[in-house]
Structure formats: structure tokens, C-alpha cells
Amino acid sequence: MKSEHNPSSVGHCTLESPFTREIDHLRCVGHTTLSEGESRIRREPLKAIAFAAGAGYLICLLPLGAIVRAIASLLIAALLPVAILCGAARVLMTLGCGGVRPADHPKGTAD
Numbered sequence: 100m101k102s103e104h105n106p107s108s109v110g111h112c113t114l115e116s117p118f119t120r121e122i123d124h125l126r127c128v129g130h131t132t133l134s135e136g137e138s139r140i141r142r143e144p145l146k147a148i149a150f151a152a153g154a155g156y157l158i159c160l161l162p163l164g165a166i167v168r169a170i171a172s173l174l175i176a177a178l179l180p181v182a183i184l185c186g187a188a189r190v191l192m193t194l195g196c197g198g199v200r201p202a203d204h205p206k207g208t209a210d
Contacts, residue, residue: 140147
């Protein structure tokens with residue numbers, strides 16, 4: 100059963116406007132990639148099944164919880180110094196300790 104596709108996502112890949120150009124390009128590339136994958140699976144079904152089973156087995160072996168925890172802790176560890184630096188910069192700007200102060204401007208050129 101063949102599904103209906105938008106003309107921009109089928110082989111000819113029309114571009115309707117500048118605002119949708121990138122989306123239409125991604126649809127075209129995605130459709131082409133899926134078509135190639137589908138034809139490869141139809142040509143070599145045993146190889147596709149073996150690959151899917153192997154990928155599933157590897158995913159089951161991976162400690163996904165530990166990987167997610169490690170990535171989250173690295174992000175938090177990286178964000179803490181950034182937050183401290185942004186806060187310090189805000190305090191210095193509020194106190195007038197950073198950059199050019201209004202008193203340093205020549206008369207009549209202060210913002």
C-alpha cells in the first residue's frame with residue numbers, strides 16, 4: 100500500500116518559498132535516505148535482520164543509565180563555573196567596576 104506524499108518530499112523536491120527551503124531539503128534528503136534503506140533491506144533481508152539483532156543486543160548491554168548520569172553530571176559541572184562568572188560580571192556591571200564609567204566620558208558623549 101503506497102502512502103500519499105507531499106510533492107516536496109517526493110523525488111522532484113520542489114522548493115516553495117525561501118522560508119521552507121531548508122525544511123523541504125531535509126524532507127527530500129530524508130525521503131531519499133529512507134528509500135535507499137528500504138531497497139537495501141528488500142535486497143538483503145537476512146543481513147538487515149542480523150544487523151538489527153546485533154544493534155539491539157549492543158543497546159541492551161550498554162549501561163544507558165550510567166551514561167545519562169555521567170553526561171548530566173558533566174553538564175552540571177560545566178554550567179556551575181559559567182553561572183558564577185555571569186553572576187560576577189553582573190555584580191561588577193552593577194557596581195560600575197567594569198568598562199568605562201560615565202565620569203570617564205568626555206562631556207556630552209555619555210550614553
